[in-house]
Amino acid sequence: MSKIRVSIAIAACLLPAVLACSAHAAGVPANRQDPKVQALLEELVVANHILYAQGVVDGFGHISARSPLDPTHFFMSRSLAPSAVTAGDIQEFDAEGNLVGEDKRAPYAERFIHSELFKARPDVMSVVHGHSPSVIPYGISHVPLRPVFHMSGFLGAGTPIFEIRNSAGTEPDTDMLVKSPRLGAGLAQALGKSSVVLMRGHGFTAVAYSVPVAVFRAVYTDTNARIESEALKLGRPQFLSEEEALLAQTSMERLSVRSWDMWKAQAAAAK
Numbered sequence: 001m002s003k004i005r006v007s008i009a010i011a012a013c014l015l016p017a018v019l020a021c022s023a024h025a026a027g028v029p030a031n032r033q034d035p036k037v038q039a040l041l042e043e044l045v046v047a048n049h050i051l052y053a054q055g056v057v058d059g060f061g062h063i064s065a066r067s068p069l070d071p072t073h074f075f076m077s078r079s080l081a082p083s084a085v086t087a088g089d090i091q092e093f094d095a096e097g098n099l100v101g102e103d104k105r106a107p108y109a110e111r112f113i114h115s116e117l118f119k120a121r122p123d124v125m126s127v128v129h130g131h132s133p134s135v136i137p138y139g140i141s142h143v144p145l146r147p148v149f150h151m152s153g154f155l156g157a158g159t160p161i162f163e164i165r166n167s168a169g170t171e172p173d174t175d176m177l178v179k180s181p182r183l184g185a186g187l188a189q190a191l192g193k194s195s196v197v198l199m200r201g202h203g204f205t206a207v208a209y210s211v212p213v214a215v216f217r218a219v220y221t222d223t224n225a226r227i228e229s230e231a232l233k234l235g236r237p238q239f240l241s242e243e244e245a246l247l248a249q250t251s252m253e254r255l256s257v258r259s260w261d262m263w264k265a266q267a268a269a270a271k
């Protein structure tokens, strides 16, 4: 092998180490080099764009994912419209919702929704929060949101309403935002073992065991609300039974990757 070829080979071997070193020097945390974290961040970016394209979030709303390296930590975008999120915008938080590392960019005020739900529900790997207009009526009226079709069987586990006044302490009037650990803990308590919690005068939060299924549940919470509202105009809707809801949930969430792939392509095409 010539001297030149040897030099090129040595340079090629050193290149990944140099890149890792320069990335670290620029303030990129070491765990961003982990393939599992990188894959999750890409999934979160896609999830943000899908939720926007599907109308579940607008300029507001967010999605998080539990860290595959430290289950007490989670990842979520900095305070930004979901349609604009890139992997570089995603921040890491600890169990109390504090930013991890040197990142000084403003986080979402409502990050405590995520920190407290991850703390209360070890089975939850992803949390979606949004303000879909179709869902709001079910948090401010006495009509329960219940599964009306097979795509939303997960609603069969119940859709409790979070009343922020009950968690706000001595001054029950708030700006409605879940921007403290205390309010987040109240939301987690209201959610209980359900997959979706409605938030009076605000929106809803959906949880799941993966990012794609959390997106699936958020999208079909919105769709279910629209169908149920239409059915209520016609008369008394027939809902899925508890058993039907459970069986439908198992069947449809197993196939949810089909929706994910389609929504991902649609969101990419819309860019």
Ligand code: MN
Pocket: 061, 110, 129, 130, 131, 177, 202, 203
């Ligand atoms: Mn909100």
